[in-house]
Amino acid sequence: MSKITIIGAGAMGSALTVPLIKNNHEVRLWGTELDHEIINALLAGEPHPKHKCSLPSAIRPFKEESLAAAMQDTDIVIMAITSDALGMIFERVVPYLHPGMMIGSVSKGFEYDGDGNVVLLPEILKERLPKHLTDTLSFVFIGGPCKAVEVVWESPTSVTYSSTNLFSAKHLQKTLMTDVYRVEVNTDVTGTEICAAMKNAYAVGLGMAEGFKKRKGFLHNNTKSALFTFAIAEMGILSQALGGTLLSVYGLPGVGDLEVTGEAGRNRTLGEVIGEGLTASQAIAKMKEEGITVEGYPAIRFGYLLAKQLEREAKLAVSDLPLLTGLYKILYEDAPGYETITTLLQQCTGAYK
Amino acid sequence: MSKITIIGAGAMGSALTVPLIKNNHEVRLWGTELDHEIINALLAGEPHPKHKCSLPSAIRPFKEESLAAAMQDTDIVIMAITSDALGMIFERVVPYLHPGMMIGSVSKGFEYDGDGNVVLLPEILKERLPKHLTDTLSFVFIGGPCKAVEVVWESPTSVTYSSTNLFSAKHLQKTLMTDVYRVEVNTDVTGTEICAAMKNAYAVGLGMAEGFKKRKGFLHNNTKSALFTFAIAEMGILSQALGGTLLSVYGLPGVGDLEVTGEAGRNRTLGEVIGEGLTASQAIAKMKEEGITVEGYPAIRFGYLLAKQLEREAKLAVSDLPLLTGLYKILYEDAPGYETITTLLQQCTGAYK
Numbered sequence: 028m029s030k031i032t033i034i035g036a037g038a039m040g041s042a043l044t045v046p047l048i049k050n051n052h053e054v055r056l057w058g059t060e061l062d063h064e065i066i067n068a069l070l071a072g073e074p075h076p077k078h079k080c081s082l083p084s085a086i087r088p089f090k091e092e093s094l095a096a097a098m099q100d101t102d103i104v105i106m107a108i109t110s111d112a113l114g115m116i117f118e119r120v121v122p123y124l125h126p127g128m129m130i131g132s133v134s135k136g137f138e139y140d141g142d143g144n145v146v147l148l149p150e151i152l153k154e155r156l157p158k159h160l161t162d163t164l165s166f167v168f169i170g171g172p173c174k175a176v177e178v179v180w181e182s183p184t185s186v187t188y189s190s191t192n193l194f195s196a197k198h199l200q201k202t203l204m205t206d207v208y209r210v211e212v213n214t215d216v217t218g219t220e221i222c223a224a225m226k227n228a229y230a231v232g233l234g235m236a237e238g239f240k241k242r243k244g245f246l247h248n249n250t251k252s253a254l255f256t257f258a259i260a261e262m263g264i265l266s267q268a269l270g271g272t273l274l275s276v277y278g279l280p281g282v283g284d285l286e287v288t289g290e291a292g293r294n295r296t297l298g299e300v301i302g303e304g305l306t307a308s309q310a311i312a313k314m315k316e317e318g319i320t321v322e323g324y325p326a327i328r329f330g331y332l333l334a335k336q337l338e339r340e341a342k343l344a345v346s347d348l349p350l351l352t353g354l355y356k357i358l359y360e361d362a363p364g365y366e367t368i369t370t371l372l373q374q375c376t377g378a379y380k
Numbered sequence: 381m382s383k384i385t386i387i388g389a390g391a392m393g394s395a396l397t398v399p400l401i402k403n404n405h406e407v408r409l410w411g412t413e414l415d416h417e418i419i420n421a422l423l424a425g426e427p428h429p430k431h432k433c434s435l436p437s438a439i440r441p442f443k444e445e446s447l448a449a450a451m452q453d454t455d456i457v458i459m460a461i462t463s464d465a466l467g468m469i470f471e472r473v474v475p476y477l478h479p480g481m482m483i484g485s486v487s488k489g490f491e492y493d494g495d496g497n498v499v500l501l502p503e504i505l506k507e508r509l510p511k512h513l514t515d516t517l518s519f520v521f522i523g524g525p526c527k528a529v530e531v532v533w534e535s536p537t538s539v540t541y542s543s544t545n546l547f548s549a550k551h552l553q554k555t556l557m558t559d560v561y562r563v564e565v566n567t568d569v570t571g572t573e574i575c576a577a578m579k580n581a582y583a584v585g586l587g588m589a590e591g592f593k594k595r596k597g598f599l600h601n602n603t604k605s606a607l608f609t610f611a612i613a614e615m616g617i618l619s620q621a622l623g624g625t626l627l628s629v630y631g632l633p634g635v636g637d638l639e640v641t642g643e644a645g646r647n648r649t650l651g652e653v654i655g656e657g658l659t660a661s662q663a664i665a666k667m668k669e670e671g672i673t674v675e676g677y678p679a680i681r682f683g684y685l686l687a688k689q690l691e692r693e694a695k696l697a698v699s700d701l702p703l704l705t706g707l708y709k710i711l712y713e714d715a716p717g718y719e720t721i722t723t724l725l726q727q728c729t730g731a732y733k
Contacts, residue, residue, distance in 0.1 A: 172605030180598045183722045185606035185729040207722065209606075211730035245533045248640050252525030253538035253562075256636035277630050278732070283609035286639070287601050369536045369560065376538040377564030379631075 028052055029202055032101040034120055036062040036069070036088070038077045038175035039133045040107030045179050046208040048083035056082075057089040057097040059108070059116060066090050078179050098123035103131060103202065106152070110136030110224075110322075114151045121155060126163035131188075131199050133169045135223035136322065137329035145333040147220040147269075165195035170219040170280030171211075172287035178208060185209045187279045189219035211279065217271030222262055222280035227323035228330050229258035230288040232354050234295035235364050238302020242365065251289075253372055257350045258285055260379035265334070268343040294323035301357060301364045308361055324358060331355040349374040381405055382555055385454040387473055389415040389422070389441070391430045391528035392486045393460030398532050399561040401436035409435075410442040410450040412461070412469060419443050431532050451476035456484060456555065459505070463489030463577075463675075467504045474508060479516035484541075484552050486522045488576035489675065490682035498686040500573040500622075518548035523572035523633030524564075525640035531561060538562045540632045542572035564632065570624030575615055575633035580676035581683050582611035583641040585707050587648035588717050591655020595718065604642075606725055610703045611638055613732035618687070621696040647676035654710060654717045661714055677711060684708040702727040 029052050033040045036058035047054045058066035065076055069088040074081050089097035098104070098120070108116045113134045124130075132148065140146045140154060149168060156164065171186035178184055188210050190196035196212035204210040213219070236251035262285075263276045275281055289295060293314075300310045314321060330351055337343045345352060353371035356362035382405050386393045389411035400407045411419035418429055422441040427434050442450035451457070451473070461469045466487045477483075485501065493499045493507060502521060509517065524539035531537055541563050543549035549565035557563040566572070589604035615638075616629045628634055642648060646667075653663045667674060683704055690696045698705060706724035709715035 172602055172609070174599070174601055177599055177602045180596075182592070182596075182598065182600045182602050183606070183725045184602035185609070185725055206726065209725055209729035239535070243533075243535075245535065246527070246530055247535045248527055248643050249525055249530045249535050249537035251643075252636040252640035253536070253632065255639045256525070256538070256632050259630065259635055277612065279606065279609050282612055282635060283605040286608045287605040290601050290604075372536045372538055373559065373562055376562035 029102040030100055031055065031103045031105060031202070032057060032097050033105045033107055034116060035059060035107035036065045037107060037109070039173075040105065041065070041075050041078065041082060042175035042178040043105060043107070043133070043203065044082050044086045045181065046203045046205045048085050049205045050202065052202065054086045055089055055097045055101065056086050057094055058091055059112070060091050063091065078176050080179060082179070094119060095123065103129045103199065105131040105133065107133045110134055110138055110148060113148055114138065114155060117152055117155050121157065121160075124160055124164060126160060129165050129167065129195055129199060131167045131169060135170075135220070136227075136326060137224050137333065145329050145336060147217070147224060149216060149220060165192045166190060167196050167199045168216055168219055168223075170223045170275065170284060172279060172283035174287060181207045183207045183209070185211065185279055185283070187219055187275065188212050189216045189275065189280070190214065191216055213274055213278075215266075215272045215275045217269045218266040218273065218275030219280040221266045221269060221271060222275055222284055224326055225258075225262050225265065225330055226281070226285045226288045227294050228326035228351070228354060229254070229262070229285060230292070230294035231298040231321075231323040231327065231358070232258065232350060232368070233289035234298020235302035235357075235368055237295065238299040238304075239365060239368075241303045250368070250372070253375070254350065254368070255285065255289065257372075257375040257379065261348050261350050264343055264347055264379070265330070265337075268337045293319060293321045297321045297323060304364075306361045307358045327351070327354050327358050347378075349378065382455040383453055384408065384456045384458065384555070385410060385450050386458045386460055387469060388412055388460035389418045390460060390462070392526075393458065394418070394428050394431065394435060395528035395531035396458060396460070396486070396556065397435050397439045398534065399556045399558045401438050402558045403555065405555065407439045408442055408450045408454065409439050410447060411444055412465070413444050416444065428532075431529050433532060435532070447472060448476065456482045456552065458484040458486065460486045463487055463491055463501055466501055467491065467508060470505055470508050474510065474513075477513055477517060479513060482518050482520065482548055482552060484520045484522060488523075488573070489580075489679060490577050490686065498682050498689060500570070500577060502569060502573060518545045519543060520549050520552045521569055521572055521576075523576045523628065523637060525632060525636035527640060534560045536560045536562070538564065538632055538636070540572055540628065541565050542569045542628065542633070543567065544569055566627055566631075568619075568625045568628045570622045571619040571626065571628030572633040574619045574622060574624060575628055575637055577679055578611075578615050578618065578683055579634070579638045579641045580647050581679035581704070581707060582607070582615070582638060583645070583647035584651040584674075584676040584680065584711070585611065585703060585721070586642035587651020588655035588710075588721055590648065591652040591657075592718060592721075594656045603721070603725070606728070607703065607721070608638065608642065610725075610728040610732065614701050614703050617696055617700055617732070618683070618690075621690045646672060646674045650674045650676060657717075659714045660711045680704070680707050680711050700731075702731065
């Protein structure tokens with residue numbers, strides 16, 4: 028039995044309590060200032076407001092002011108914070124870390140580092156560590172197709188734990204894996220994280236093909252599958268340019284996670300309304316009005332900026348990524364959805380080797 | 381301008397007339413004895429009965445008895461016949477073939493060869509050629525995500541033309557490619573054909589995850605994406621065991637075609653009713669009653685028998701294919717859907733490298 032502290036009581040952080048409790052661990056769930064309502068509900072024995080169902084009663088919820096108590100004598104910390112707040116929250120956690128601890132992370136996406144470069148989230152965590160901890164902590168990054176609420180319901184789920192330290196990945200696997208929450212391990216952290224970040228971007232494109240159906244009055248499933256295939260190819264190009272491999276891209280973090288992300292959700296919806304005929308400006312304004320944030324929207328920009336950065340480093344050519352380039356033009360320059368996708372498919376077909 | 385004869389006036393054969401006419405070719409569409417109604421409708425200037433819309437008026441439809449006329453002076457023959465009838469119909473075409481001709485094929489699936497072994501359709505065609513034609517004809521096999529009706533509607537579509545003779549693949553590409561019907565070429569015939577045949581089998585599995593939702597009352601999208609990923613991995617194992625590569629598996633013929641096939645259709649529906657709780661026997665009986673044939677059903681058996689065959693040849697171990705094995709048990713031994721899928725996902729996760 029281990030002591031596990033989950034940082035962030037949102038959908039995914041909370042969901043992981045289910046396999047952890049099933050495996051008889053002591054589970055602390057710490058809420059940020061955005062999670063007050065959630066933690067209060069859990070302390071009152073009520074259902075989790077996001078999942079609309081009860082979490083295991085054995086979990087120990089901690090309010091924002093009780094981070095020290097939540098971290099006391101803990102063995103494993105799991106970061107479950109949105110990408111934009113990850114660095115800031117991690118800074119609050121760092122004082123409680125000590126050599127030999129393990130950090131898992133379900134956070135996904137991109138951020139700017141201190142120098143203004145686009146980096147994947149592992150860098151954001153590592154740059155915040157004091158020197159004496161840098162080489163003594165092990166990090167495990169979680170990817171793969173995993174809707175949080177389905178982990179709570181115990182739908183059979185398969186995910187990837189990725190770490191440069193395979194022993195750590197296996198240890199976290201052993202800690203969380205159950206009969207229905209299945210975990211594979213690999214060492215391709217870069218590939219796993221590129222997929223985790225970029226699947227949201229490309230899912231916007233898949234959504235467009237759904238929108239084309241309404242706009243034109245007939246299915247565009249061929250278009251959607253072609254976009255799906257080319258998205259996978261471009262994730263592979265990005266992963267390799269960053270020093271990752273194709274293993275994760277062709278596995279659960281890439282193919283699997285893009286499949287589940289394209290199936291439903293906000294990224295798809297954003298694409299769908301653009302596919303139907305709204306300009307991106309109109310679609311984004313509409314979503315802002317409704318208070319909806321869409322991860323794929325910044326992911327397209329971050330992905331495109333990263334590609335530009337990699338081009339400057341002579342690690343790829345942005346022209347090798349026609350789908351990402353087209354999505355950037357549609358989302359940030361109001362290029363027309365249908366025409367842009369049709370044109371880029373002409374370029375994409377046969378372009379990837 | 382070339383003369384093209386399409387053998388089989390079903391959905392896909394008829395659909396290819398659209399890009400061919402757009403490219404100003406002379407297009408003959410020959411109907412088998414199953415296509416009388418279609419050819420009569422086209423000769424009368426009526427909509428195609430399967431597509432419910434008109435084909436280009438420039439096509440020349442030929443009745444079954446007019447095969448000689450349909451084949452006269454033709455440059456390229458495109459076989460568009462279901463796998464079970466392909467050999468028989470090809471025997472009728474062979475007398476009209478001459479050295480240097482090109483044969484395209486959109487037929488997909490498995491059959492038994494003369495010795496009772498499971499083979500892919502290229503073998504079925506080649507074993508019917510007289511000696512003097514064996515090395516003088518070139519074959520191009522068409523794979524990738526392509527719902528026929530969307531080719532008629534001109535939804536942007538990307539497909540793969542595969543041939544051991546790259547020049548031939550490029551020639552057929554040039555003959556058919558339009559602004560919206562895009563064609564890439566490769567030489568991985570085996571990979572392309574394994575994907576074309578097996579995507580129907582694995583789509584039955586994807587359908588099951590949809591059925592689980594109704595059975596259990598909550599989504600199983602995580603399950604579906606995991607099945608999707610493992611299906612791709614197993615297609616890769618089969619392709620490589622047969623001497624193919626992974627290029628097609630990770631491209632349009634594999635990832636792309638599985639995506640579009642899992643999206644809708646009979647294979648998915650068969651899986652769905654089993655996922656909901658029917659045994660396979662009940663589900664198959666119901667479909668027979670309704671006169672529905674499902675390609676994925678025989679594909680699961682052929683795929684499993686092929687794996688057994690490859691195991692005897694020491695080219696793979698059937699135990700490396702837990703998903704295919706599980707689908708075979710569910711479809712042919714009435715193993716329970718939910719329990720079998722849950723158990724095989726335990727085996728699959730982390731099993732493929």
